[in-house]
Amino acid sequence: MAGILVVAEVIGGELSPTSLELLGAARKLSSEGAGSVTAFVAGEDHAQALISGGADAVVAGTAAFTSYDTYLPAVDAAIEQSGADIVLVGQSSLGRDLGPAIAFRHKVAVSMDTNAMGIDNGRLRATRSAYGGNARAEHTFQGDLQVVTVKGKQFDALEPDSSRTGSVTTTDAIGETSISIVSTDKAESEGIKLEDADAIVSGGRGLGDAAGFAGLEELAALLGGAVGASRAACDLGWYPPSQQVGLTGKTVTPNLYIAVAISGASQHMAGMTGAKNIVAINKDEDANMVRVSRFAVIEDYKNVVPALVEEIQKLL
Amino acid sequence: MKIIVCVKQIPDPETPAASFRVDEAAKKVVPAQGIAPVVNPYDPQATEAALRLKEAAGEGSVTVVSLGEESARDAIKHALAMGADEGVLVTGPEFDGIDNFQTAVALAKTIEKLEGADLVLMGRASADWDMGVVPSGVAQIMGVPFVSVAKSIDNNGGILRVERVLDDGFQTVDVPTPAVVSISNEFGEPRYPQLRQIMLAAKKTVQVWGADDIGIAGSESGEANRWFPLEALYVPTVESNVEIIEGDSPEEKARNLALKLRDAKLV
Ligand SMILES: Cc1cc2nc3c(=O)[nH]c(=O)nc-3n(C[C@H](O)[C@H](O)[C@H](O)COP(=O)(O)OP(=O)(O)OC[C@H]3O[C@@H](n4cnc5c(N)ncnc54)[C@H](O)[C@@H]3O)c2cc1C
Ligand SMILES: Nc1ncnc2c1ncn2[C@@H]1O[C@H](COP(=O)(O)O)[C@@H](O)[C@H]1O
Numbered sequence: 001m002a003g004i005l006v007v008a009e010v011i012g013g014e015l016s017p018t019s020l021e022l023l024g025a026a027r028k029l030s031s032e033g034a035g036s037v038t039a040f041v042a043g044e045d046h047a048q049a050l051i052s053g054g055a056d057a058v059v060a061g062t063a064a065f066t067s068y069d070t071y072l073p074a075v076d077a078a079i080e081q082s083g084a085d086i087v088l089v090g091q092s093s094l095g096r097d098l099g100p101a102i103a104f105r106h107k108v109a110v111s112m113d114t115n116a117m118g119i120d121n122g123r124l125r126a127t128r129s130a131y132g133g134n135a136r137a138e139h140t141f142q143g144d145l146q147v148v149t150v151k152g153k154q155f156d157a158l159e160p161d162s163s164r165t166g167s168v169t170t171t172d173a174i175g176e177t178s179i180s181i182v183s184t185d186k187a188e189s190e191g192i193k194l195e196d197a198d199a200i201v202s203g204g205r206g207l208g209d210a211a212g213f214a215g216l217e218e219l220a221a222l223l224g225g226a227v228g229a230s231r232a233a234c235d236l237g238w239y240p241p242s243q244q245v246g247l248t249g250k251t252v253t254p255n256l257y258i259a260v261a262i263s264g265a266s267q268h269m270a271g272m273t274g275a276k277n278i279v280a281i282n283k284d285e286d287a288n289m290v291r292v293s294r295f296a297v298i299e300d301y302k303n304v305v306p307a308l309v310e311e312i313q314k315l316l
Numbered sequence: 317m318k319i320i321v322c323v324k325q326i327p328d329p330e331t332p333a334a335s336f337r338v339d340e341a342a343k344k345v346v347p348a349q350g351i352a353p354v355v356n357p358y359d360p361q362a363t364e365a366a367l368r369l370k371e372a373a374g375e376g377s378v379t380v381v382s383l384g385e386e387s388a389r390d391a392i393k394h395a396l397a398m399g400a401d402e403g404v405l406v407t408g409p410e411f412d413g414i415d416n417f418q419t420a421v422a423l424a425k426t427i428e429k430l431e432g433a434d435l436v437l438m439g440r441a442s443a444d445w446d447m448g449v450v451p452s453g454v455a456q457i458m459g460v461p462f463v464s465v466a467k468s469i470d471n472n473g474g475i476l477r478v479e480r481v482l483d484d485g486f487q488t489v490d491v492p493t494p495a496v497v498s499i500s501n502e503f504g505e506p507r508y509p510q511l512r513q514i515m516l517a518a519k520k521t522v523q524v525w526g527a528d529d530i531g532i533a534g535s536e537s538g539e540a541n542r543w544f545p546l547e548a549l550y551v552p553t554v555e556s557n558v559e560i561i562e563g564d565s566p567e568e569k570a571r572n573l574a575l576k577l578r579d580a581k582l583v
Contacts, residue, residue: 067489069461093482097464100452109417109544112447125547130445131345132329134336137445138548178461182477182488199582223583231501241502242484247446248501250483256582266333267443273554277582279573280558288333291556294580297573299566307570315578 002035002122005084007075008050009094015046015053017195018090020157022150023054025117026088027158032119038082040075044170051166054158057082058166063174066181068097073173075102079145081169086124091149099149108143113247114150124148132247133266133273152195153253153274187242192226194243199225199256200275202245204268205232206261206283207301213239215305216260222312228252228272230262246271260301264289281305317376317471317493319366320433321400322423322450323359325384325391328352329443336551343549345444355391358439362499363395364506365469366437373471377401379433381426383411383419389522396517397509403522404430410527413539415546416445420453425530427458434493435476440465440500448498455496463491467502 004026008019019039026037039055041047042065047058059081061074075098079087087102089095091113103110111126115136118125124146130137141147194200201220203213213227220227229239231246245252247270257275262268264280264287272278273292280293281301290296297304328351337346347353363380370376380395382388383406392403406426414422427433436458441448448464455462467486468479476495480487481502491497509517527537535541561576563569577583 093465093480093484093487096448097452097462100449101456101462103449104417104420104453104456107543109415109542110449111544112449128446129552130549131327131331131336132443132446134331134333134551135338135345136548136550136552137546140545140547142543142545178492179463180490182490184482184487185485187485235501241481248440256577265330266336267329277580279577285560290558290560292554293558295561295573295576296558297561297566297569299569303566304570304573307567308574311571311574312577312583315574315583 003082003084004029004034004037004086004088005078005082006037006039006055007087007089007095007098008039008041008046009090009092010042010046015049016090016092017157018092018150018152020053021152021155022088022090023050024157025150025155027054029086029117029119033122034086034119038078038084040078042071044168047168049160051164052160052162056166058168060168060170062170062172065174067177067179068094068101069177069179070175071098072101072105072175074171076105077171077173085145087145087147089147089149091151095149099147103147106143106145108145108147109141110147110149111139112149114148115154117148129270133270151251153251187240194226194228194245194250194252197226197252197254199223200228200252200254201225201258201260202228202230202262203233203239203260204230204262205236207233207238210238212301215309219258219305219309222309223256225254225256230268259289259293260305262289263287264292317369317373317434319369319376319378319435319437320427320430321359321363321366321378321380321395322436322438323363323380323382323391323395324356324442325353325382325388326356326442326444328354329357338549338551340548340550343546353387355394356439356442358441358499358501359391360394360398360506361501361503362437362439363398363400365466365499365503367399367507369435369469369471379404379430381406381423383407383422383426392522393517394509396520397514398507399513402520405522405524406530407524408526410532410534410537414537415542415544416447416449417453417543418536418541420450421457421536422530422532423450424454424457425532426525427454429525429530432458432494436496438496438498440498451496451498458494458496460494460496461491462496463489464498465500466497467500469497
């Protein structure tokens with residue numbers, strides 16, 4: 001029996017947006033012949049939201065899960081109950097650990113950070129970027145189970161349909177763990193989250209120092225957006241890693257992305273090429289970021305950012 | 317504490333897009349001219365983590381393992397020059413074209429042949445395939461706990477306190493040894509080998525093992541037995557339609573940009 005299992009995630013009491021995007025992707029695979037869509041979720045609170053979002057059935061884990069390894073037997077129970085041969089997991093902090101753990105338990109591969117999926121002769125074909133975004137690779141899978149992780153914003157969620165119905169079952173399975181969580185500290189994110197922002201102003205190594213971010217914050221505030229950073233800027237300690245955009249940071253898809261003093265390395269681009277309009281402010285006309293942008297200003301950012309703030313203020 | 321660090325040699329991930337080429341028929345990256353392969357950037361940080369733990373304890377050993385072509389010896393030498401004690405190079409035609417999953421199996425077998433370790437340290441991902449699965453796989457096969465994306469590790473008498481980087485903050489966990497931990501860039505700069513250490517490293521032993529030595533069977537090895545068959549590899553095309561904003565001064569350019577953004581309804 002074929003089918004798709006979506007491993008949904010609850011973050012801060014809410015179903016993660018990625019979970020609903022995974023359901024959207026799963027419905028599409030289902031329409032290509034991959035079978036019915038089951039969602040696994042911790043707790044029973046969100047079952048109806050998952051069904052409205054596209055699940056045909058929900059398996060709710062009722063145990064008190066802690067570290068990722070505690071979820072594994074419950075996910076296995078959901079795989080068994082649903083008969084799924086495709087497992088979709090969000091590439092979150094949790095999913096990044098869960099995906100490979102599920103795969104190796106079943107001695108099968110997992111396609112990490114997958115960009116596109118399709119069904120070909122009844123089997124999954126996954127497209128992902130490799131070599132820091134310089135290459136695209138298309139893969140098939142050996143074995144009974146095809147496991148995939150997907151970052152946020154890669155697929156569209158469906159319009160929730162509360163008239164949809166589906167079965168809800170539970171599992172009390174939980175894995176033993178020797179990992180004990182001592183503390184979890186959320187980075188205090190003032191204002192809009194990067195992933196949700198419609199406008200993002202990001203800064204890179206070319207800012208020269210942490211103080212360079214002040215002007216970017218002002219510009220972002222004016223646009224009602226958020227501030228991002230390149231890894232170079234984060235590694236220098238100028239901005240917190242939670243604001244890093246790119247392969248190892250956040251994937252963002254704002255309407256407007258203003259890249260200030262960022263060269264446009266493939267690993268940075270991997271997180272923001274989904275932006276609809278890119279603006280580059282860079283000293284170097286040949287910078288890759290300039291090449292991919294819609295508008296570019298070739299100048300020292302120090303002379304442009306304050307003037308841009310002023311000019312936009314006048315227009316508003 | 318006995319620590320094993322796994323390091324991988326990869327094409328330089330900072331290779332500019334313009335020099336990056338793929339042989340689509342062979343489904344392989346063509347080495348860029350004049351750009352030497354490097355140690356996967358997270359792996360020296362894993363070595364650094366191992367050395368700091370050894371130094372803090374005042375005892376213990378650090379063994380470096382790399383699976384790859386003969387040239388991967390350079391990645392091992394780099395770790396030895398940083399201060400690791402000895403190296404193992406796993407190499408041979410059986411490993412040509414293998415995937416990350418087969419790599420995990422081979423590394424786990426190598427670690428088994430080394431009679432295990434209290435701690436196996438790896439990078440969070442290798443910057444060629446950008447998968448980040450080998451550490452999880454090695455832990456699973458060894459049957460020990462795995463903690464990912466560490467920014468610091470301390471050993472409190474066999475219980476490791478690991479600070480991890482999350483999407484939206486940090487997490488501190490305790491995990492008993494033996495364990496596998498993967499290290500992230502937030503760990504900080506690894507030490508730079510000094511000339512004297514590079515010379516000393518030349519005297520350290522690097523054992524070379526093949527598939528037979530670690531017990532990898534023919535039915536598991538090579539491209540034909542990938543768990544994750546590669547069907548196509550290509551360079552995505554990006555077209556450039558950039559409009560360079562003109563102006564006689566930075567201020568005028570800023571004004572012209574503001575107007576363009578307004579006309580495009582972006583502000
Ligand atoms: C495995 C791996 C994962 C990675 N993941 C990420 C990731 O998630 N995100 C990420 O961002 N990077 C990532 N990187 C790093 C990436 O390869 C680049 O090194 C990094 O993005 C460069 O940051 P940058 O553009 O800020 O700095 P640089 O490349 O140094 O660019 C600085 C830019 O600023 C411009 N500039 C300098 N001064 C000024 C000025 N006064 N005014 C205007 N412009 C100026 C320069 O022309 C240049 O274009 C990763 C690398 C690896 C190997
Ligand atoms: N061929 C290899 N030899 C040694 N270590 C490896 C190899 N491949 C992966 N690793 C280790 O596993 C980590 C994650 O790799 P990956 O899962 O391939 O992204 C790397 O940072 C290395 O520490």
